[in-house]
Amino acid sequence: MTFITLVDSTLREGNQAPGVKLTTKSTLTIAYALADAGIDFIEAGHPYASKQEFDRVTALVKSKIAKNILAHSRAHQDDIDAVAATGANWIGIFAGINETSQKYRIRKSKAQIQDLIKRSVLYAKSLGLKVRYTIEDASRTPSDDLIETFKIAKAAGADRICYADSLGVCDPFKVQATIKLIRQSLSDIDLEVHFHDDRGLAMANTLASIEAGATFISCTVNGIGERCGITETCLLITNLHFNSILCSGKASKVLKLSSIVSKELGDAFDRRRPIIGEYSFVHTAKLHVTANSRNKNCYHWIDPAYLSE
Numbered sequence: 001m002t003f004i005t006l007v008d009s010t011l012r013e014g015n016q017a018p019g020v021k022l023t024t025k026s027t028l029t030i031a032y033a034l035a036d037a038g039i040d041f042i043e044a045g046h047p048y049a050s051k052q053e054f055d056r057v058t059a060l061v062k063s064k065i066a067k068n069i070l071a072h073s074r075a076h077q078d079d080i081d082a083v084a085a086t087g088a089n090w091i092g093i094f095a096g097i098n099e100t101s102q103k104y105r106i107r108k109s110k111a112q113i114q115d116l117i118k119r120s121v122l123y124a125k126s127l128g129l130k131v132r133y134t135i136e137d138a139s140r141t142p143s144d145d146l147i148e149t150f151k152i153a154k155a156a157g158a159d160r161i162c163y164a165d166s167l168g169v170c171d172p173f174k175v176q177a178t179i180k181l182i183r184q185s186l187s188d189i190d191l192e193v194h195f196h197d198d199r200g201l202a203m204a205n206t207l208a209s210i211e212a213g214a215t216f217i218s219c220t221v222n223g224i225g226e227r228c229g230i231t232e233t234c235l236l237i238t239n240l241h242f243n244s245i246l247c248s249g250k251a252s253k254v255l256k257l258s259s260i261v262s263k264e265l266g267d268a269f270d271r272r273r274p275i276i277g278e279y280s281f282v283h284t285a286k287l288h289v290t291a292n293s294r295n296k297n298c299y300h301w302i303d304p305a306y307l308s309e
Contacts, residue, residue: 004240004247005216007192008034008233009043010261011060012072013218013225017267020224024059026264030221031065033260037253039066039233043092043218046072048082061087070132075113075120084127091129093120094164096136097149105136110145114152121156132192134162139170143178147185160190160216165205168198168228172208179212192216197228206231207239221261222269222276234258235275242302255308275307 010030015022022030027044034042042065047054057071070090073079083091096105097113106113117133124131133153138146150161163182165175175195182191193209193216195202206217223232234257237249258276262269271279281304283289291298 002210002215002245004210004245005041006039006233006236006248007041007043007070007216007218008039008220009194009218009230010034010220010222010224010233011056012043012045013230014220014261014265015045016226017224017229017265020265020267022056022265024056027056027060028063028065029264030261031060031063033257034221035065037237037257038248038250040248041068041070041216042066043070043072044088046079047086047088048073048076048079054082054086057083057086057088073120073124075116077120077123080120080124080127080129083124084129089130090132091124092132092134092162093117093124094134094136094162095120096138096141096166097145098137098141100140101137114149117149118152118156121153121158125157130160131158132160132162133158134164134192134194136164137166138163139165139167139174139178143181146178146182150182150186150189154186154189158189160192161186162192162194162216162218163209163214164194164218165196166194168196168202170195170205171199171201172204175205175208176212179209179214183213190216192218194218195231196226197223197230200228202229202231203235203239206236210245222258222265222267223273224261224265224267232273232276235273238275238302238307251307252309280304 044057045053069088071083071088075095193214195205219231219233221233223229234254240247241251271277
């Protein structure tokens with residue numbers, strides 16, 4: 001039976017959201033809430049970016065709140081050394097290989113970037129780190145280049161590969177076809193997906209990718225992140241439970257988790273947001289109110305009582 005591991009990125013992707021600046025204290029508070037909700041794989045931050053980021057990740061590792069702590073890294077030795085120094089057991093190395101990445105992000109040829117990826121993965125493994133390699137802007141990268149580069153990372157020792165729709169341009173039809181192709185070509189390595197919500201399709205893309213074979217999902221509480229954010233953790237947990245798909249999250253904890261993160265980040269979200277929005281289970285039409293008083297299933301896709309202890 002398929003089991004989905006949530007890689008909650010609230011403490012990394014969420015910290016990149018406009019107006020958000022996590023402290024060590026808020027980091028630990030959120031991490032405890034994530035652990036209470038059954039999430040034991042936390043993406044923590046980018047240690048090389050600043051002393052504050054390094055200190056946040058180090059404090060989280062020392063707390064031993066989660067079994068797996070992953071820290072972010074470019075394909076640079078200095079970044080990798082910073083992750084190793086925090087004590088994190090996982091590193092997330094990212095590098096794009098498409099034309100935009102070659103010309104404007106990394107400013108190297110595809111062959112040079114692929115060599116950089118190989119050397120970075122090998123170096124991280126030599127330090128005893130488990131490695132997730134992510135192709136940034138994967139959704140605008142030719143399929144042949146995706147497969148070729150993932151195979152290079154795997155051969156160098158990567159423990160997991162990740163397809164990142166960095167711009168949020170994917171749709172479920174493309175996602176299903178692409179993830180199936182990756183699974184067929186690399187069937188013996190774990191696959192993670194990371195979908196941004198710029199088109200409002202992150203959740204649909206995530207569910208399509210699970211159907212196609214992805215088993216690790218990058219997500220954030222309240223969907224917080226760059227621009228429009230990414231796949232929302234609490235809604236994902238609820239959808240997976242609704243579909244009888246096992247995952248590393250507890251549906252009974254989602255409302256509590258959402259509330260804690262919202263308070264710590266000082267971040268408000270749409271009242272009409274599914275599951276976590278305050279209007280999610282509110283009815284005003286007399287017909288709805290009357291019918292629901294007789295049977296809650298009349299106008300609810302899930303019993304609200306299921307979402308809190």
